[in-house]
Amino acid sequence: MIFWIKLAFKNIFRNKQRTFLTLLPIIFGVTLLIVMFSLLDGLNRDSIDNLINYESATLKIVSKNFSIYDKKIDINRVGFLVPDEITEFLKNSKMVESFTPEIIFTGNLSDGINRLPVIVKGIDFSSFKKTFKTLEKTYPKIDDFENGEILIGNDVLKYLEINYDSTFIIQSRTSGGTFDAFDVKLLGVISTGNPNIDRATTYVDIDQARNFLHIGRKVSNISIKLKKETSLYDFMKSFEKVLSKYPDLKLVTWEDFAVEIKAIDSAKRYSSSILIFVFLLIGGVGIANTILLSIYERYKEIGTMRAMGAPNNVILKMFLFEGATIGFLGSFIGMVLGGLISLYLYKIGLDFSSVIKDIDIGYPIKNIFRGSFDIISILKSGLFGTFVGIIASFYPARRAIKENIIRILK
Amino acid sequence: MQDVRVENIVKDYKVGDITVRALNSISLVIKKGSFISVAGPSGSGKTTLLNIIGCLDKPTSGEIFFDDEKISGYDDNMLTYFRNQNIGFIFQDFNLIPVLTVYENVEFSLAINPKFRKNHKKLVEEMLDMVGILELRNRFPKELSGGQKQRVAIARALVKKPILVLADEPTANLDSENAKNVMEIMKKMNRDLNTTFIFSTHDKLVMDYADDIIHLRDGKILQKV
Known part of the structure; x- marks a missing residue:
């Protein structure tokens, strides 16, 4: 395993500039994913806190x-x-x-x-x-x-x-x-x-x-x-x-009052997910393109490996490792950046009071938007980026095992 | 014993609407441990014959046996496994992996072979020592001369202890001094490890190292010396 990880690292840094450009959308996508969800989680948390602390309490006894x-x-x-x-x-x-x-x-x-x-x-x-x-x-x-x-x-x-x-x-x-x-x-x-x-x-x-x-x-x-x-x-x-x-009496809980918050939250998560999906799709296409170019450049090498008896799964594994490594590197940088921004949002927050003024944003929050800092979510975002890398490199990797050995050895 | 037996091999290629016969009814037996040269002009079918014996290509008709094991009926996966276990290759252009060191290039051959899960270090270092480049183990291919690169390729082909090594014009890109050195190493390995070698060449000097020479012309065996 270590041999293949080492080989993947060496291969992706053959063309440093291309790898860097491929990493950018993944870095941006993962950072955005972490920051967006930190902000949405923070807004959701603060909205519910504001609701419970100032409006609904935990629950109410009301008339039917x-x-x-x-x-x-x-x-x-x-x-x-x-x-x-x-x-x-x-x-x-x-x-x-x-x-x-x-x-x-x-x-x-x-x-x-x-x-x-x-x-x-x-x-x-x-x-x-x-x-x-x-x-x-x-x-x-x-x-x-x-x-x-x-x-x-x-x-x-x-x-x-x-x-x-x-x-x-x-x-x-x-x-x-x-x-x-x-x-x-x-x-x-x-x-x-x-x-x-x-x-x-x-x-x-x-x-x-x-x-x-x-x-x-x-x-x-x-x-x-x-x-x-x-x-x-x-x-x-x-x-x-x-x-x-x-x-004639009934109970209503804070969750009943939060229906609107939850609906807005899920709508915002949905729209944010589309945006992030687009970035990660661009990242995925970038990885696929990089791996495909790399395969074309290394046809003779792949031919040699296959002639030596490298089974198809080894060749596939090698390129999937490369895709995963690009995905992981981009995700790792994205995780660090996203994590730092989330930490800032969590500790200090963003003051939007001058922007929001009397605008109703749907959340019972104004002035300062605070994010959440959830290490598990950050790690999940990183894993997601790595997963994008693996998925994106699958199609080009298959090209490497489909070509005729004699042709690619020439 | 691991004799290689080729019976009535025919290989046709389609070039547009025309069928070109690259090998025409080739039959031969190569004894275990022999050092065979396949000679002939360009287009005579040397590389095609090596590719078919090396399980890289399938014949249009005819059979190939390793001892009594008929491999000409194998599917692609079985042929890959067979190559993995039994055949080593040495290429004219060396075909080393540029991002790997000398050591890692040789180790690659073991890394893809399920027979060698452990002791890579010992096996690789032994083989590098045998071909005389142990001290170059941490160098990258771009830091080596042509002769040194071909020694790495020989070590890579032999480290997994194959029964057969195929070398397609292994000295074509080397000067005469390096060509001589490479042939001497190949001959030494053939003697010490009792591995069968089949190599193609144009070079008369290189042919002199062979136990037997198979002369090909227009896809037929012209002469077996």
């Missing part, structure tokens, strides 16, 4: 009328009273880290001059802080949240005229169907990096929301954060018995 696709939030349809049994279960469950009620409705936020459509969330400060990371991202830092105060996403600020201690008006329809409004004082701004929060969400105290909507003790959902080591499936199974007593 609730739909994640329903953009119009009607509190009369989706609001429900939380049964004491459920509250007790959640308090006592060893799998639950924390849970918090939310009241969600749509309204207009006005500074007296400008008016913006926003999502208003009524939250219980202490339990919300334990369940979501949103309140860790406020400016200034806040320790409590009182009636008559509001937190707003930092992108909302761009459209409003504000000063410190500004007062806003929130207008919305109450549960009775009439329009009403209430005043709130700006407590702080929230900058989570999740555009769904930063661009359109405001937070008020849950009691203020209840009073405004006239919904008594009703909530829009109970958001639940499970302990780290807990499996979603195990919790749902343990909760099944209690929940089955309340047919």
